[in-house]
Amino acid sequence: MAINLLGFASAFATFLGVWLGHVAVRKIERETTNLWIPALIAFTMGFGFEVASFFVSSLYLSAMCGILGVTLLWDSFEFYRQQKRIKHGHAPANPKNPRHAKILAEYPVATIFDWLDRNPRGMAYSPTELASIKENEK
Amino acid sequence: MNLFGFLLGIATLFIIGLGFIWVIRGERYFGYLWWPYVMAAGALCILGSLFMLNNWASSLIGALGASLIWGSTELKEQAVRGEIGWYPFRAKKILPPFEDAIKKWKAPSL
Numbered sequence: 001m002a003i004n005l006l007g008f009a010s011a012f013a014t015f016l017g018v019w020l021g022h023v024a025v026r027k028i029e030r031e032t033t034n035l036w037i038p039a040l041i042a043f044t045m046g047f048g049f050e051v052a053s054f055f056v057s058s059l060y061l062s063a064m065c066g067i068l069g070v071t072l073l074w075d076s077f078e079f080y081r082q083q084k085r086i087k088h089g090h091a092p093a094n095p096k097n098p099r100h101a102k103i104l105a106e107y108p109v110a111t112i113f114d115w116l117d118r119n120p121r122g123m124a125y126s127p128t129e130l131a132s133i134k135e136n137e138k
Numbered sequence: 139m140n141l142f143g144f145l146l147g148i149a150t151l152f153i154i155g156l157g158f159i160w161v162i163r164g165e166r167y168f169g170y171l172w173w174p175y176v177m178a179a180g181a182l183c184i185l186g187s188l189f190m191l192n193n194w195a196s197s198l199i200g201a202l203g204a205s206l207i208w209g210s211t212e213l214k215e216q217a218v219r220g221e222i223g224w225y226p227f228r229a230k231k232i233l234p235p236f237e238d239a240i241k242k243w244k245a246p247s248l
Binding site (some may be wrong): 001002003004005006007008009010011012013014015017018019022023050053054055056057059061062063064065066067068069070071074090115116118119120121122123124125130 | 139140141142143144145146147148150151153154157169170183184186187188189190191193196197198199200201203204205207208214215217218219220221222223224227229245248
């Protein structure tokens with residue numbers, strides 16, 4: 001029976017692309033002072049992968065280049081969306097990063113506290129509970 | 139010129155974009171405890187893609203499978219986002235079969 005590995009290659013590229021988009025973008029945004037540098041690198045790499053996808057004759061390589069390319073192009077914008085999350089306090093700021101230190105000074109809701117580092121409890125938190133969680137973190 | 143990868147990339151972008159929607163909606167109504175089922179569905183998609191002779195069908199089902207597996211690891215964080223008020227919260231969830239056993243497992247989060 002013939003096996004078609006194209007789906008597996010696509011799945012691998014998709015998982016890698018989404019993983020890079022989530023984990024690597026978060027980590028790089030946290031450490032970088034000038035956000036345009038990783039954004040430009042991601043954009044250039046994404047563009048390069050798309051161009052490569054046109055010219056490789058192998059369907060496997062074309063599929064993986066096409067998928068990784070679009071996720072990298074997306075990531076170049078995601079760096080700025082991640083910065084927005086830092087400003088809204090939805091992702092923890094890194095006080096050692098001067099760009100984040102500035103955000104912490106300018107945006108009162110920005111925090112170094114990671115709200116998502118907890119287990120679901122099956123119940124919504126009241127505003128009082130949320131305030132006391134934040135107070136205990138200081 | 140080989141347009142396959144480029145078009146597949148665009149299609150995958152929509153599949154991933156859809157992931158944002160179903161993770162948010164799915165968690166709101168069903169809860170994060172469905173994660174093992176979602177992960178299994180993703181694995182089955184990838185397994186099934188191996189036997190699809192049509193290249194487009196195989197690639198799209200493979201990408202969908204990867205997106206389902208990723209989404210299954212996002213459900214736990216999404217549950218917390220709802221509880222702390224970043225997303226609308228719905229207390230009444232449609233719970234999965236064997237929820238008590240699943241509760242004892244550590245929900246993945248990447």
